[in-house]
Amino acid sequence: MRLILLGPPGAGKGTQAKILVEAFGIPQLSTGDILRAAIADQTPLGLEAKAIMDRGDLVSDAIVNGIVSERIDAEDCRPGFILDGFPRTIAQAQALDKMLAEKGLKLDAVIELTADADELVRRVIQRSKDSNRPDDNPDVIRKRLDVYTTSTAPLVDYYGQQGLVKTVDGMAPVESVTSAIKTALGK
Ligand code: B4P
Numbered sequence: 001m002r003l004i005l006l007g008p009p010g011a012g013k014g015t016q017a018k019i020l021v022e023a024f025g026i027p028q029l030s031t032g033d034i035l036r037a038a039i040a041d042q043t044p045l046g047l048e049a050k051a052i053m054d055r056g057d058l059v060s061d062a063i064v065n066g067i068v069s070e071r072i073d074a075e076d077c078r079p080g081f082i083l084d085g086f087p088r089t090i091a092q093a094q095a096l097d098k099m100l101a102e103k104g105l106k107l108d109a110v111i112e113l114t115a116d117a118d119e120l121v122r123r124v125i126q127r128s129k130d131s132n133r134p135d136d137n138p139d140v141i142r143k144r145l146d147v148y149t150t151s152t153a154p155l156v157d158y159y160g161q162q163g164l165v166k167t168v169d170g171m172a173p174v175e176s177v178t179s180a181i182k183t184a185l186g187k
Pocket of ligand 1: 007008009010011012013014015016031032033035052053056057058059060064084085086087088092123124126127135144170171172173174177
């Protein structure tokens with residue numbers, strides 16, 4: 001199964017992806033996690049990405065497309081994968097379509113997780129108490145929500161036109177969201 005988890009920051013993409021990895025036995029490909037690992041290792045990519053992520057902007061399409069293209073070629077992605085946080089722009093979605101078409105592969109579904117802005121801010125502020133993520137603070141989270149609305153939300157229509165979108169209420173408790181995703185996927 002090849003799945004995309006789409007939704008605003010704090011909607012639960014990472015939370016659900018980790019649970020679905022166990023349920024479906026396929027890997028999670030989180031561009032956010034890959035970028036944060038590069039920052040921690042102080043690689044050239046990490047040094048470039050840090051300032052961009054800290055202010056809540058998106059890292060360039062070229063960089064992120066390169067990361068994903070390399071990752072989906074890995075052996076563990078043969079049976080499928082869960083994309084968490086990618087694509088985030090129409091250009092990334094078009095690049096992904098091209099990558100998959102070149103390999104003769106297709107997406108099975110795009111799960112859109114929804115939640116209202118107050119809840120998203122509340123969750124991210126709550127997470128900031130235990131995480132060291134510089135982008136988990138009130139000003140940056142509002143910026144990230146604006147970036148989502150402008151750059152990422154149009155993907156719902158993009159994938160809707162391909163008949164792939166299944167919308168799940170991300171406001172429910174974590175286990176209920178997981179059940180709703182499985183039901184939407186017919187699992
Ligand atoms: P991400 O790492 O993707 O982070 P996110 O959008 O904040 O997280 P997510 O929706 O996964 O929230 P989570 O489950 O953790 O991106 C960070 C940055 O990386 C971006 O701003 C950008 O700069 C860069 N980046 C990443 N991908 C990129 C791309 N493709 N292109 C360009 N730049 C890119 O949940 C948040 C909190 O809510 C957690 O504490 C969780 O416990 C809680 N929670 C989750 N579900 C809940 C529920 N149902 N009820 C209550 N709490 C819940």
